[in-house]
């Protein structure tokens with residue numbers, strides 16, 4: 001135990017004193033979030049996004065209005081999901097051509113125009129108006145879980161995976177092997193140190209950017225914290241599994257990049273994968289980060305409880321256990 | 335005195351490379367044992383097998399007459415040939431870290447004294463000179479109060495002054511009763527420090543004896559050198575008279591007391607590759 005705490009302490013000091021990496025780990029995500037927040041703050045496009053349920057009835061003049069983007073949905077589509085999109089202003093209106101109903105958000109800035117269009121254009125007669133309510137979700141509200149996820153992915157995969165391979169290459173692991181410390185104790189100490197480092201930097205990034213941007217947070221902070229911890233664990237486990245054998249830093253670096261870049265692009269960090277080819281969406285569901293991001297967005301933007309994001313929690317838990325098992329099985333000092 | 339460690343028919347093969355070829359020797363307790371040989375001779379492989387770091391292909395390693403047990407790790411001190419130290423922590427913090435690994439670590443003050451660490455205690459590991467780093471690694475090796483320490487080429491790359499300082503430290507550790515095993519390719523170092531010497535080349539143990547015995551066994555008298563010629567002079571007087579009688583040109587003559595360097599050349603037919 002004495003050995004364990006001493007190792008956690010030494011590893012943490014090593015990180016904190018490495019001012020370059022330290023500053024990078026903290027400032028990069030903050031700058032990124034704030035930068036994106038400004039870049040996307042003025043939503044200049046006047047496009048209306050209208051979801052259409054059922055067959056697009058061409059007699060409905062509404063559907064011919066210019067500047068309108070139509071997103072067709074199957075009639076079997078879950079209504080709750082669509083209503084949420086409407087509440088979060090991902091859709092400006094939703095039209096059900098069979099039930100002859102249309103929904104708008106009473107806080108939507110385009111709602112008045114859409115109402116007028118609906119009433120005055122041909123084919124609009126007989127449609128009943130339904131209202132949902134919800135403040136808009138800004139891009140930055142949506143982005144924050146993504147950037148924190150990206151940050152923890154890099155922090156864990158490089159901070160545990162790459163560093164262990166470097167230790168193996170330069171003989172630090174060999175030196176540890178010559179002491180009575182067990183591999184398990186050593187590895188656990190590395191993981192625990194990194195867990196707290198990434199947890200603290202993530203909280204710092206969240207709180208720091210929240211001061212300026214005041215995110216939407218509809219769920220429970222405890223749930224979000226638990227999710228964050230699970231997300232960090234899953235990435236540390238992946239890092240350990242990756243680092244179990246490699247002897248060569250460049251190779252490890254390459255492999256980690258090969259894993260982090262697809263996760264950056266296809267886990268929905270910066271943009272939603274909705275509407276992309278099915279194969280991409282399937283790929284995305286195989287990536288652990290996707291599940292972390294999806295779950296945290298549901299907690300933050302929709303007020304979901306942990307129970308409601310159970311599928312994601314289960315995926316992350318199983319992924320973590322599998323990676324830890326692999327790491328324990330494959331690990332070599334040399 | 336009884337052997338603290340011994341190896342019997344110790345062998346290590348890496349694919350087709352016979353790194354160590356069935357060697358046997360014993361190390362009496364309390365001595366300084368030197369394993370000598372050029373690069374690639376198999377010194378590191380041999381002592382890393384003895385340390386329990388590398389598994390032998392075949393053969394036996396005994397510690398106090400018994401096969402090595404897990405508790406051996408608490409009784410052995412190890413200084414590897416190449417080690418990086420954790421970054422961004424100081425010498426003192428590193429010593430504290432490693433002290434936490436052992437049940438009865440050597441007190442910090444004693445470490446500092448035995449390894450002359452006063453001047454570098456608060457220095458970052460990455461900012462140590464070659465000699466300072468070796469002192470620090472020696473300190474790490476003796477933290478566990480080891481019964482035996484292994485030092486793999488501890489002075490390679492150091493300047494002559496730093497090497498001599500390091501020899502003093504090794505003597506100090508030996509004076510405490512710790513058995514020292516060191517490898518080196520410096521013959522003078524072996525001659526000065528070691529009570530027993532094994533000479534290795536190509537995985538074989540060529541000789542095993544005290545430095546004095548080794549020299550008296552292979553050389554009698556002196557080595558007389560003339561340009562392009564070397565004569566082993568058992569009786570210097572006879573040799574000189576014979577040379578004069580031959581009418582040999584004595585310009586450039588030197589008389590040399592044979593040392594381990596000469597012995598090595600004689601045994602392996604080559605100069606020490608370093």
Ligand SMILES: Nc1ncnc2c1ncn2[C@@H]1O[C@H](COP(=O)(O)OP(=O)(O)O)[C@@H](O)[C@H]1O
Nearest residue numbers: 348351353371372373374375376377378379380
């Ligand atoms: N891990 C290894 N894999 C393959 N060959 C090795 C390995 N370690 C050492 N060798 C080979 O074994 C021989 C002895 O090496 P070593 O024990 O390091 O010699 P020394 O320490 O005397 O310089 C060399 O030919 C070296 O190339």
Ligand SMILES: [Mg+2]
Nearest residue numbers: 377378415487
């Ligand atoms: Mg060597």
